[in-house]
Ligand SMILES: Nc1ncnc2c1ncn2[C@@H]1O[C@H](COP(=O)(O)OP(=O)(O)O)[C@@H](O)[C@H]1O
């Protein structure tokens with residue numbers, strides 16, 4: 001090891017971050033923390049530190065979390081299978097109770113605890129708290145034969161976001177808190193809806209006119225046909241990859257909600273490997289980044 005170079009390298013790394021720190025100062029960054037990146041203790045701690053680091057340098061992080069695998073494990077213990085259609089969990093009333101218990105009672109409180117143990121002031125919220133997320137029932141549609149109307153599929157108590165109460169988030173942020181949001185919503189007839197966490201993160205980012213939306217997932221980012229990581233992609237390129245089937249499965253709702261939030265005023269969206277320690281810092285504060293950046 002060269003003893004002169006090492007401290008210089010450290011200084012250069014810090015300096016590389018400076019333009020980004022300046023650009024993002026006092027801006028909002030919405031981070032979706034997915035269920036797959038939550039299984040490893042070290043990863044959880046590195047996530048909490050990244051969020052806190054952002055807060056301390058003057059960025060306003062807002063966390064939206066998933067918990068699909070955790071819900072699946074709990075359902076299994078109770079002898080219930082998970083069933084997904086087009087990436088959405090089929091949610092009957094009994095499943096909804098378990099979804100709420102796992103997301104709001106367990107996963108949310110765990111993330112709040114992790115951030116607070118690192119010295120932050122995280123506040124956990126479900127979509128019902130302070131009327132944060134109003135939702136309406138989400139019906140899926142499936143194309144049938146040509147020239148016939150698409151089939152409408154009822155998947156139970158699954159919702160899509162109608163409105164986000166940004167006043168509540170903004171007042172928490174103003175007072176130095178880090179909002180940690182569980183993806184459930186309330187309906188106008190008192191129902192509780194299960195909402196895909198990517199969709200909630202996209203809606204929160206749009207409503208807050210966030211600087212960035214960062215989706216942490218369990219792959220390196222968006223991959224091309226050859227399986228190579230794409231660093232940056234624009235609207236047309238993304239739509240082309242959906243059209244030719246390169247993007248499908250769980251990546252499809254992710255890129256769709258990224259494009260929607262970009263159209264609605266979010267500056268940049270990122271899909272990043274949540275299995276990589278300090279993924280958020282590496283994506284935000286280095287020139288190269290580590291995942292896929294989407295722009296329009
Ligand atoms: N072009 C693509 N690039 C990367 N992943 C893709 C692509 N097309 C489909 N996928 C799938 O999308 C998955 C990510 O979505 P998902 O499993 O729902 O993530 P999460 O649980 O983190 O929300 C990947 O594991 C991969 O199987």
Ligand SMILES: CC(=O)N[C@@H](CCC(=O)OP(=O)(O)O)C(=O)O
Nearest residue numbers: 035066067068088089195196197
């Ligand atoms: C409707 C629907 O599918 N809701 C999701 C909510 C959690 C989620 O989205 O978690 P991940 O981001 O970890 O997958 C579910 O029940 O699994």
